[in-house]
Amino acid sequence: MKKSTISVALLGCGNVGSGTFRVLEENAGLIARRVGAEVRVKAILVKDLGKERDPGIPRQLLTDDYSAILNDPEIDIVAELMGGLDPAIAYMEQALQAGKHVVSANKAALARSGEELTRKTLEQNLMLRYEAAVCGAIPVMNAISTALAANEITRIQGILNGTTNYILTRMDEDHAPYAQVLKDAQDKGFAEADPTGDVEGYDAVNKLTLLIAAGFGEYISPDDIQREGITGVTEEDLRNAAAQNKKIKLIATAVKEKDGIRAWVRPESVPAENPLSRVRNEFNAVLISCNMADDIFLQGRGAGPLPTGSAVAGDIVEIAACIARGTDKSALPTWRL
Ligand SMILES: NC(=O)c1ccc[n+]([C@@H]2O[C@H](COP(=O)([O-])OP(=O)(O)OC[C@H]3O[C@@H](n4cnc5c(N)ncnc54)[C@H](OP(=O)(O)O)[C@@H]3O)[C@@H](O)[C@H]2O)c1
The missing domain is CATH 3.30.360.10 (Dihydrodipicolinate Reductase; domain 2)
Known part of the structure; x- marks a missing residue:
């Protein structure tokens, strides 16, 4: 099914989460032209809702309720930018289970669970991308x-x-x-x-x-x-x-x-x-x-909010373009099985 708006949830609003938000916001026009649809951040998961944040982050997007993201049928892509193993791996599994594509910058979690997550992704006919996890902005x-x-x-x-x-x-x-x-x-x-x-x-x-x-x-x-x-x-x-x-x-x-x-x-x-x-x-x-x-x-x-955010946003753009054109399939997974 083709879509005119692709909705994204960011899990985490630290260095990488805030950098990714900025890349998607500041380059929204060119991204929409390339994708053929608007790409909008619909929710940002954080641990501490009371924390002071970059004023560029709209407070109404923040939530500490992951189940609301999982249960939101409009959210197509979940970008895991929290770090650590637990609950990052479980959250990625749950997102796939809920039929959402996954992007991550988390090398520690992927180095442990990337193979399993990739199998799950292919079974579900979804996409898993993690360009930012290795050398930040470098498209390796x-x-x-x-x-x-x-x-x-x-x-x-x-x-x-x-x-x-x-x-x-x-x-x-x-x-x-x-x-x-x-x-x-x-x-x-x-x-x-x-x-x-x-x-x-x-x-x-x-x-x-x-x-x-x-x-x-x-x-x-x-x-x-x-x-x-x-x-x-x-x-x-x-x-x-x-x-x-x-x-x-x-x-x-x-x-x-x-x-x-x-x-x-x-x-x-x-x-x-x-x-x-x-x-x-x-x-x-x-x-x-x-x-x-x-x-x-x-x-x-290899690091920093904007270089790393650029790689995360690039993955989001690739997946969004597939969704927008109704071709959401992971033909060449990043983890070669
Ligand atoms: N920093 C870099 O340049 C860089 C480069 C490449 C890859 N990475 C990878 O990117 C990931 C994120 O790194 P970062 O530097 O952005 O980390 P960070 O600045 O510490 O930000 C982590 C964010 O995740 C949120 N978070 C953590 N645990 C959570 C939980 N259980 N539930 C909800 N939210 C949670 C935090 O919420 P609060 O804000 O409420 O505390 C925070 O917003 C890591 O996997 C890291 O290895 C980082």
Whole structure:
């Protein structure tokens, strides 16, 4: 059935939720032309209704009642932008069960439950998209699952975490110790108060699990990916690397070998000829090696309200266009089963 208005519910109104709302609002005209229908946010789920928020968020859209969203037949798309595993995974399952398409930015939840959610999505003839979950604004999931779909992917290598890349860049360029740079990154909002998820590589392994599922059609749990963070990297390591014209980066790698996929996240000395060596500060990048297209290098902003909101809104636009044209089918799922 074709529709002239596509209604969306955002679950979460933090960095990503508010950024997504702004992208959909400010670019509403061009989005409506591209979709062939108006795309409107009908509800925004939050935990604390009393919290002070960006004045650009209309208060009448806020709700703390998820069942009202599930039971609203007008809502076509649910965008899960809350984070965490519980209740995010259950909320995505319930949205699919209620016949709603799902978009998410939540790499932790998808790295645990993406395969199951994808099966449920296909059974229900719905769509599940999560471009924002891996490297924010960089369209890497779309590139792998659609534009490069006719290739065999042989290797994926990337700088998947902006916080650690910022810390390593500042340590290298300012000749400053890890603890000092971490504190500076926390003061500037590039690192969280508890930086463990970033600096120990947990965030990067979650994203690598999603890249492996999209690129190789295999599931490797984040727990089974060899992982080493950046807390052991010293100024001396960076100086020694520089003397060989190399840069130390937290690199995530997945390689297709005869006997399966090998995957790891660890600090590596990257030679100058590898474009990943030139990715500075909070930027992310991915190098994809393919048997037909050869090497593809993608770089951009991996976090922040608008870059991440751009990726979430892009997924919403794609799904909305399918609904508007009456072709709501997920022909090429992002998680290759
Ligand atoms: N930040 C980034 O740049 C970035 C980039 C890529 C991906 N992501 C991913 O995007 C997701 C969201 O990140 P964020 O930085 O936007 O988080 P955030 O700023 O902490 O916002 C989380 C939002 O979710 C709401 N929420 C949390 N638990 C809820 C619950 N049980 N019921 C209802 N609402 C709930 C919160 O409500 P209240 O406002 O009422 O507290 C808040 O509005 C995470 O999965 C993260 O990994 C973030």
